[in-house]
Amino acid sequence: MSRAETLNRPASTHPLPPPPMGLLAELTHRCALRCPYCSNPLELDRRDRELPTAVWKRLLDEAAALGILHVYFSGGEPMLRPDIAELVAHARDVGLYTNMITSGVGFQPAALDAVAEAGLDHIQLSIQAMDAETCDRVGGYAGAWQRKHMVAADIARLGLRLTVNAVIHRENAHQTKDFVQLAEDWGAARIEIAHVQYYGWGIVNRARLMPTRQQVERAMADVEEARARTAGRLVIDCVLPDYYARYPKACMGGWGARLMNISPAGVALPCHAAQTIPGLAFDTVQERSLSDIWYHGAAFNAFRGTDWMQEPCRSCARKDLDFGGCRCQAMALAGDASATDPACSLSPLHKQIVALAEAEAASHRSDFIYRGFQGAPKPQAERQMVP
Numbered sequence: 334m335s336r337a338e339t340l341n342r343p344a345s346t347h348p349l350p351p352p353p354m355g356l357l358a359e360l361t362h363r364c365a366l367r368c369p370y371c372s373n374p375l376e377l378d379r380r381d382r383e384l385p386t387a388v389w390k391r392l393l394d395e396a397a398a399l400g401i402l403h404v405y406f407s408g409g410e411p412m413l414r415p416d417i418a419e420l421v422a423h424a425r426d427v428g429l430y431t432n433m434i435t436s437g438v439g440f441q442p443a444a445l446d447a448v449a450e451a452g453l454d455h456i457q458l459s460i461q462a463m464d465a466e467t468c469d470r471v472g473g474y475a476g477a478w479q480r481k482h483m484v485a486a487d488i489a490r491l492g493l494r495l496t497v498n499a500v501i502h503r504e505n506a507h508q509t510k511d512f513v514q515l516a517e518d519w520g521a522a523r524i525e526i527a528h529v530q531y532y533g534w535g536i537v538n539r540a541r542l543m544p545t546r547q548q549v550e551r552a553m554a555d556v557e558e559a560r561a562r563t564a565g566r567l568v569i570d571c572v573l574p575d576y577y578a579r580y581p582k583a584c585m586g587g588w589g590a591r592l593m594n595i596s597p598a599g600v601a602l603p604c605h606a607a608q609t610i611p612g613l614a615f616d617t618v619q620e621r622s623l624s625d626i627w628y629h630g631a632a633f634n635a636f637r638g639t640d641w642m643q644e645p646c647r648s649c650a651r652k653d654l655d656f657g658g659c660r661c662q663a664m665a666l667a668g669d670a671s672a673t674d675p676a677c678s679l680s681p682l683h684k685q686i687v688a689l690a691e692a693e694a695a696s697h698r699s700d701f702i703y704r705g706f707q708g709a710p711k712p713q714a715e716r717q718m719v720p
């Protein structure tokens with residue numbers, strides 16, 4: 334079989350998977366913030382390519398019929414869509430649990446009241462740092478710090494269930510404890526301490542974001558201490574920077590296993606970065622139903638199960654736990670999406686990855702390449718790992 338045939342093998346070679354748990358509805362790529370680690374693609378969908386309200390409503394109907402439980406309204410900044418309250422109300426009407434993933438910036442306070450009134454179940458608010466200057470600089474938006482605090486107060490006033498999202502990197506890893514305190518102060522039920530994942534804009538800025546191993550160890554110790562202190566009051570989820578980890582993360586809970594990601598223009602993706610894998614054929618929601626794409630779409634079937642794995646994953650006892658790590662990271666770092674994720678200590682490339690991370694962490698670069706519709710220079714660093 335050729336490489337393209339392998340990636341686009343028909344669904345009949347797989348048993349049907351269970352339905353997805355969640356639909357990540359990327360309503361727009363527009364966003365007031367310009368975070369240098371954004372997971373959106375380097376080539377963003379412009380406003381005139383965004384799906385109209387009627388199509389999103391049809392997708393929410395299809396999602397509920399397929400057995401999906403959660404919808405995550407995301408972006409970009411989903412609150413920039415003028416139809417956001419209408420979509421939240423529709424999702425509720427068809428029985429979906431509604432989540433909003435917001436930066437808190439760029440929309441009028443009344444929009445938040447409207448989504449609360451529409452029945453929004455849960456909101457996730459990001460914060461870029463624990464001091465105003467770094468927060469505004471990382472987000473590329475003057476006044477973001479102040480604005481986020483105002484939105485947090487509105488969320489409390491509206492009684493919305495809150496998760497705080499703190500993306501961790503070299504410039505804020507020392508603030509881990511303070512992020513947890515902020516989540517408590519804001520009345521959050523949960524905080525995500527999410528170390529940057531190096532794809533999308535993150536890989537372009539890797540040398541500017543990579544923490545040192547010592548920073549990571551300190552941050553992890555802070556998380557453990559905070560967990561003991563806040564047990565029963567606050568859930569603290571933590572995503573490690575896997576270049577320093579022993580084993581990789583189970584990216585997306587397994588390829589085509591738990592989530593469907595719909596881009597603003599209607600491309601159905603198994604993960605944020607799937608379009609960085611050459612040879613995959615992606616379906617659009619304009620052409621096929623969610624159910625048809627989930628069960629029979631070539632891209633969703635490309636890395637389901639374990640048949641596609643190479644050694645050392647193929648004979649590894651952890652293959653059903655981490656699914657060989659992240660396919661997009663394997664593509665970026667090993668040049669082969671079906672290789673063992675080089676973040677795994679069992680990968681033959683792992684030592685090179687760790688050396689690369691340590692060198693980049695010591696680089697002291699802080700000249701962020703900000704996310705934007707202008708695109709980004711082609712990442713050079715990732716190519717260092719292609720044999």
Ligand code: SF4
Nearest residue numbers: 646649651652657677
């Ligand atoms: Fe996971 Fe593959 Fe590493 Fe085993 S070899 S731990 S399955 S990535």
Ligand code: FES
Nearest residue numbers: 584604659660661
């Ligand atoms: Fe695509 Fe991990 S981001 S599989």
